[in-house]
Amino acid sequence: MTDENWAEAADLQENLAKKVDNISLKKETDENYEKPLSKEETSLLKKMLHNKLVQNNQELQVQQRDPTSPLYSVKSFEELHLKKELLDGIFSMGFNRPSKIQETALPLLLANPPENMIAQSQSGTGKTAAFVLTMLSRCDISKPYPQCLCLSPTYELALQTGKVVEVMGKFLKGLKVGYAVRGNRIQRNTSITTQIVIGTPGTMLDWSRHRAFDLRKIEVFVLDEADVMIDTQGFKDQSIRIQRQLTERCQMLFFSATYDEPVIKFAQQIVRQPNVIRLRRDEETLDNIKQYFVRCSNMDQKYEAITNLYGVLSVGQAIIFCHTRRTASWLAKKMCEDKFVVALLSGELDVSQRASILKRFKEAQERVLVTTNVCSRGIDVEQVTLVVNFDLPVDMHGRPDCETYLHRIGRTGRFGKSGVAINFVMNDRDMRVLQDIEQHFGIKVGSLDTDNFNEMEEKLGDD
Numbered sequence: 001m002t003d004e005n006w007a008e009a010a011d012l013q014e015n016l017a018k019k020v021d022n023i024s025l026k027k028e029t030d031e032n033y034e035k036p037l038s039k040e041e042t043s044l045l046k047k048m049l050h051n052k053l054v055q056n057n058q059e060l061q062v063q064q065r066d067p068t069s070p071l072y073s074v075k076s077f078e079e080l081h082l083k084k085e086l087l088d089g090i091f092s093m094g095f096n097r098p099s100k101i102q103e104t105a106l107p108l109l110l111a112n113p114p115e116n117m118i119a120q121s122q123s124g125t126g127k128t129a130a131f132v133l134t135m136l137s138r139c140d141i142s143k144p145y146p147q148c149l150c151l152s153p154t155y156e157l158a159l160q161t162g163k164v165v166e167v168m169g170k171f172l173k174g175l176k177v178g179y180a181v182r183g184n185r186i187q188r189n190t191s192i193t194t195q196i197v198i199g200t201p202g203t204m205l206d207w208s209r210h211r212a213f214d215l216r217k218i219e220v221f222v223l224d225e226a227d228v229m230i231d232t233q234g235f236k237d238q239s240i241r242i243q244r245q246l247t248e249r250c251q252m253l254f255f256s257a258t259y260d261e262p263v264i265k266f267a268q269q270i271v272r273q274p275n276v277i278r279l280r281r282d283e284e285t286l287d288n289i290k291q292y293f294v295r296c297s298n299m300d301q302k303y304e305a306i307t308n309l310y311g312v313l314s315v316g317q318a319i320i321f322c323h324t325r326r327t328a329s330w331l332a333k334k335m336c337e338d339k340f341v342v343a344l345l346s347g348e349l350d351v352s353q354r355a356s357i358l359k360r361f362k363e364a365q366e367r368v369l370v371t372t373n374v375c376s377r378g379i380d381v382e383q384v385t386l387v388v389n390f391d392l393p394v395d396m397h398g399r400p401d402c403e404t405y406l407h408r409i410g411r412t413g414r415f416g417k418s419g420v421a422i423n424f425v426m427n428d429r430d431m432r433v434l435q436d437i438e439q440h441f442g443i444k445v446g447s448l449d450t451d452n453f454n455e456m457e458e459k460l461g462d463d
């Protein structure tokens, strides 16, 4: 963009900001405050977000020139020797330069003969594009059968990744993507004709058992969120059962933002001669996500803190994580009764309901999503500026779950944007969990008083 364009965008943004301020002022003085936004308001909000993104784009260019940033790269996409159709796809998505993981992984992933990889990179740094570009580069569109498989831990993430494949590959004539996810059962003797299949392990295994495709013809096998896929009972059996039937020729790619030691050791046992890209522990957290904790003595105080935070949220969206479905539905119900506009997404809903709730949230029709760990990994909504751990992430034994913490807070601060993560601490046990998390990542999480609006504005506002 030229300087003139930037100036024009800045003016536009300022005008829209004024208009949005007017809307919120009107709403605050109106007795119907907290009614869902009208169509006109939603469209204005979207435009605002668009303009905020234009501004972010300028900041992004600065970050991509900073060698200490995970978004830094010396190379351009043109230098990565991608097919022209794929370059067109990437540029049509608004990507200008690769991130560090894309720049490091892609030359290795696209080399011949194909090599295996176990890769780690911070949340929101573009791992999806790295493995999607590998799948798109390796499949032969003229062949009407699956050649690339990608396994994801949740239905939502499988759909999201499939969408990236469709958009990034839209200039590859004849490309088709199949979704092996709950609800997409197939009949015996059905042959899948898509070159790429994305799915969750159970349904993918089901499809392969029905001989819907031939695992021996798979050229690229991707395990997204690989650590949880090989460390969670159920997922582990299913993923490994699929992986074992692949040929020696098949390229294997494991990607995640987190791997603890035993998991990476196990991954290295099952992937033959992998290239390993790892982060140091102190590199795993992102500087662009500010982290705080709020002391609450009971559930009522937690609720009050949420309502105070809701008021401070300006443009942007929030995700609130609860430990159980029960707490999530209690919280969403209570907020709705108090006329807050929130959406609830938890595992008990059927998959079509889940898909439509997430779609609405991605379209900014709701600004707050109350959920459980089902949305902790991979979900990419760039406007999310706030993540709240209503309950801190702990495993089934009540021990701190540091990996889940990192994935949850990584729902904000996507690709260099700024974000805030707030942790509710209700008792000494919670405090110990938070201290363990701080120690694990070598970070300091500061306190925040949600009754003090000035402090909140100061700490949570834009820099």
Ligand SMILES: Nc1ncnc2c1ncn2[C@@H]1O[C@H](COP(=O)(O)OP(=O)(O)OP(=O)(O)O)[C@@H](O)[C@H]1O
Pocket (backbone or CB within 6 Å): 094, 095, 096, 097, 098, 099, 102, 121, 122, 123, 124, 125, 126, 127, 128, 129, 256, 257, 377, 378, 379, 380, 382, 410, 414, 415
């Ligand atoms: N080179 C790029 N330039 C600009 N934006 C990019 C680039 N690569 C990826 N993005 C965008 O960054 C966002 C985050 O990317 P992505 O979802 O792949 O991150 P991730 O590393 O897989 O995160 P997570 O660990 O949470 O799964 C997406 O909205 C994506 O479109």
